[in-house]
Amino acid sequence: MSRPTFIYTRTMQAKKTKRLESMLEASIKQFPELQAEAVSVGYTKRYGEADVQRQLIRLNPRKLSYYVIGHELTHLLQGMKEALGEHAIPNGEIACDIWTIARSELFLDEPPGYLDVGRRVLLDWKLHRDRVRSLCIQAIEKRKTHRTYIRWLTNALCTSLD
Numbered sequence: 001m002s003r004p005t006f007i008y009t010r011t012m013q014a015k016k017t018k019r020l021e022s023m024l025e026a027s028i029k030q031f032p033e034l035q036a037e038a039v040s041v042g043y044t045k046r047y048g049e050a051d052v053q054r055q056l057i058r059l060n061p062r063k064l065s066y067y068v069i070g071h072e073l074t075h076l077l078q079g080m081k082e083a084l085g086e087h088a089i090p091n092g093e094i095a096c097d098i099w100t101i102a103r104s105e106l107f108l109d110e111p112p113g114y115l116d117v118g119r120r121v122l123l124d125w126k127l128h129r130d131r132v133r134s135l136c137i138q139a140i141e142k143r144k145t146h147r148t149y150i151r152w153l154t155n156a157l158c159t160s161l162d
């Protein structure tokens, strides 16, 4: 397996930190689908963005979390439907969060931005995050037979955690 390559944009060359580079290296290891791809990394003042056409993610070194990196890399997978076949990830921000959380514990360092996990969970994310992850993994299983898997998940989050 070839080593993943990050191509930093000129702006990011000037802004990137050692911390950002090591977090990216750790994160990409959780994405075997991207091992052969060159991923471009640019800068944003916001939390994160992804440009699927250009295989590019944009990060903010000052607002960095594994969750944000994982979320943006998952967007790249959403754009690789043909290559991924039956493992393709559905479009949308909530789906992106569900697949990011399910992928690895690494991406649980902060709560998701789009999946509604409920107020109680947000108040003590560390206490609940493993349970949220296991429900996300179950939701992905459910989706094979139930298209309403997001409703199932948000329902399960409310009833099992509140």
Ligand SMILES: [Zn+2]
Binding pocket: 071, 075, 093, 096
């Ligand atoms: Zn997103």
